[in-house]
Amino acid sequence: EAQVTQNPRYLITVTGKKLTVTCSQNMNHEYMSWYRQDPGLGLRQIYYSMNVEVTDKGDVPEGYKVSRKEKRNFPLILESPSPNQTSLYFCASGQGVQETQYFGPGTRLLVL
Amino acid sequence: GEDVEQSLFLSVREGDSSVINCTYTDSSSTYLYWYKQEPGAGLQLLTYIFSNMDMKQDQRLTVLLNKKDKHLSLRIADTQTGDSAIYFCAEVFTASKLTFGTGTRLQVTL
Numbered sequence: 743e744a745q746v747t748q749n750p751r752y753l754i755t756v757t758g759k760k761l762t763v764t765c766s767q768n769m770n771h772e773y774m775s776w777y778r779q780d781p782g783l784g785l786r787q788i789y790y791s792m793n794v795e796v797t798d799k800g801d802v803p804e805g806y807k808v809s810r811k812e813k814r815n816f817p818l819i820l821e822s823p824s825p826n827q828t829s830l831y832f833c834a835s836g837q838g839v840q841e842t843q844y845f846g847p848g849t850r851l852l853v854l
Numbered sequence: 855g856e857d858v859e860q861s862l863f864l865s866v867r868e869g870d871s872s873v874i875n876c877t878y879t880d881s882s883s884t885y886l887y888w889y890k891q892e893p894g895a896g897l898q899l900l901t902y903i904f905s906n907m908d909m910k911q912d913q914r915l916t917v918l919l920n921k922k923d924k925h926l927s928l929r930i931a932d933t934q935t936g937d938s939a940i941y942f943c944a945e946v947f948t949a950s951k952l953t954f955g956t957g958t959r960l961q962v963t964l
Contacts, residue, residue, distance in 0.1 A: 785897075790951065798953070832897070834896075843952065845897045
C-alpha cells in the first residue's frame with residue numbers, strides 16, 4: 743500500500759531533550775517536506791527536500807534540522823525543543839512540488 | 855510576499871451548497887489546489903486547477919479562479935455530513951515551494 747508513515751504519532755517531552763520524528767514513504771517520491779499545523783495559522787512549511795542530499799528551508803525552519811540520506815526517509819530533528827514547538831507535525835511526499843502531495847497521519851508533539 | 859488567506863469557519867445545512875473562499879498574493883502561481891483534512895488525519899488532495907483555467911468541475915465540486923482578483927473558491931454542491939472537514943487551498947509559488955492557506959473548517963448541520 744502506497745503510504746507515508748510517521749513515528750511516533752504522539753510524543754510528550756521536556757524542554758531541551760533532543761528528539762527525532764521519522765518520516766518514510768514507499769512511493770519513490772523525490773520531493774518530501776515537513777509542515778507544522780497550528781490553530782489559526784494553517785500549515786506552515788518547515789523544511790523541504792527536492793531529492794537525496796538536497797534540502798532547503800521553508801517558512802519556519804528555526805529550531806529544526808532535517809536530513810535526506812536516502813530517498814525514502816526524511817527525519818525531522820529538534821535538537822533542543824522548546825514549548826513553542828508544541829504542534830501537530832505532518833510529513834508529505836510527492837513526485838515533484840507541483841504533483842499531488844501525500845501526507846502522513848501526523849505527529850502530535852507536546853513540549854513541557 | 856507569499857500569503858494565502860481563508861476564512862476560518864463555515865457552517866451549512868445538509869443539502870445546501872458550500873462555498874469556501876481563498877485569496878492569494880502571488881500572481882505567478884501555476885497550480886492551485888484544494889486539500890481536505892478529515893478529523894485526526896493528514897491532508898488529501900481534493901482537486902486542483904491550472905492557472906490558465908477559470909473553472910473546473912468534478913462531480914459535486916466546482917473550482918472557480920479569478921486571476922484578476924487573485925481569488926480562488928471551492929463550491930461543494932449538495933453538502934453532506936461526510937464533507938465536514940478542514941479545507942486548505944494551496945499554491946506553488948516557486949519551483950520548489952508549496953504554500954498552504956490557513957484552512958477553513960466546514961461544519962455541516964442536519
